[in-house]
Amino acid sequence: MSRPAIAIARAIFPQVVERLQSHFDVVTNQQDTLLSGPELAAFARGKAGLLCTGSERIDPALLAACPDLKICANMAVGYNNFDLDAMTAARVLATNTPDVLTETTADFGFALLMAAARRVTESEHFLRAGQWTRWSYDMFAGQDVHGSTLGIIGMGRIGQGIARRGALGFGMRVIYHNRSRLDPALEADCQAQYVSKEELLRTADHVVLVVPYSAASHHTIGAAELAMMKPTAVLVNIARGGIVDDVALAQALRERRIAAAGLDVFEGEPQVHPDLLALSNVVLTPHIASASVPTRLAMANLAADNLIDFLVHGRPRTALNAQALGLA
Numbered sequence: 001m002s003r004p005a006i007a008i009a010r011a012i013f014p015q016v017v018e019r020l021q022s023h024f025d026v027v028t029n030q031q032d033t034l035l036s037g038p039e040l041a042a043f044a045r046g047k048a049g050l051l052c053t054g055s056e057r058i059d060p061a062l063l064a065a066c067p068d069l070k071i072c073a074n075m076a077v078g079y080n081n082f083d084l085d086a087m088t089a090a091r092v093l094a095t096n097t098p099d100v101l102t103e104t105t106a107d108f109g110f111a112l113l114m115a116a117a118r119r120v121t122e123s124e125h126f127l128r129a130g131q132w133t134r135w136s137y138d139m140f141a142g143q144d145v146h147g148s149t150l151g152i153i154g155m156g157r158i159g160q161g162i163a164r165r166g167a168l169g170f171g172m173r174v175i176y177h178n179r180s181r182l183d184p185a186l187e188a189d190c191q192a193q194y195v196s197k198e199e200l201l202r203t204a205d206h207v208v209l210v211v212p213y214s215a216a217s218h219h220t221i222g223a224a225e226l227a228m229m230k231p232t233a234v235l236v237n238i239a240r241g242g243i244v245d246d247v248a249l250a251q252a253l254r255e256r257r258i259a260a261a262g263l264d265v266f267e268g269e270p271q272v273h274p275d276l277l278a279l280s281n282v283v284l285t286p287h288i289a290s291a292s293v294p295t296r297l298a299m300a301n302l303a304a305d306n307l308i309d310f311l312v313h314g315r316p317r318t319a320l321n322a323q324a325l326g327l328a
């Protein structure tokens, strides 16, 4: 019996490629060449499965060019690179990688919060540049994290992980805003209190964004929201570019209307707005919040599990549109 054919759009762990090769005929892009939309379509054409990352767009043009495609397995929990309605219309199963990256990503939210509030990267650049000639009492004095009020926008699994770290580890008062309120047991477990977005922005000492990207969450934080925040506040975005208006944020940071920011995601990444690059009170990282070695391996394996479960055993695993396809 012939084996299904799959395409792996980006370089991933060789052991995961080998695992997939034991089930499928595999074409890989282990050179990690950046593929344009038409190149990706040519690469995936004739394949039943595609393993991709958040960088590859699965849109009507790709789906039309790849009529044999049955599943796209995203190696990411976020899936704003998927046109889910178009995938469902084309009867292509969409899967993502929830849970396996929750704690690692929550850790990184705190890494950015700590780095921005305590001016870690800014002071390191100063030291490396040979500018540290003497100590002074106010040198790189920043904002406290412990005991402060933490505002979380987006209270899914990662938001809850950040809440627990804040409440249990740093003695923070945790407030959150979300499309829907958590059930009381979960709120108690996270020691988090539901508030309106405006109250959160006005009262939080630090704001962490973990909301998924959609048309509705575009520019959740713009000039008006930044104007509500405390001048001592730190803003952290580990969600998606486009949740924050980067130009408005750069202006607020430049004018010290908020103290600092920690950003892992950007509008138009991998480009970063020059206004942000020019500022010292912002910590900038290249979309690495889930990038620990064990977690990246778990993400790749879960994407592989999704392909194997569906194409070999006919069972959807962590699927996004199984119900819409009548498979769940």
Ligand code: 8YV
Residues within 6 Å of the ligand: 052, 053, 054, 055, 075, 076, 077, 078, 079, 101, 289, 290
């Ligand atoms: C991914 C992410 O590494 O899971 C997500 O949603 O943002 C990251 O963990 C990135 O999207 C590449 O797929």
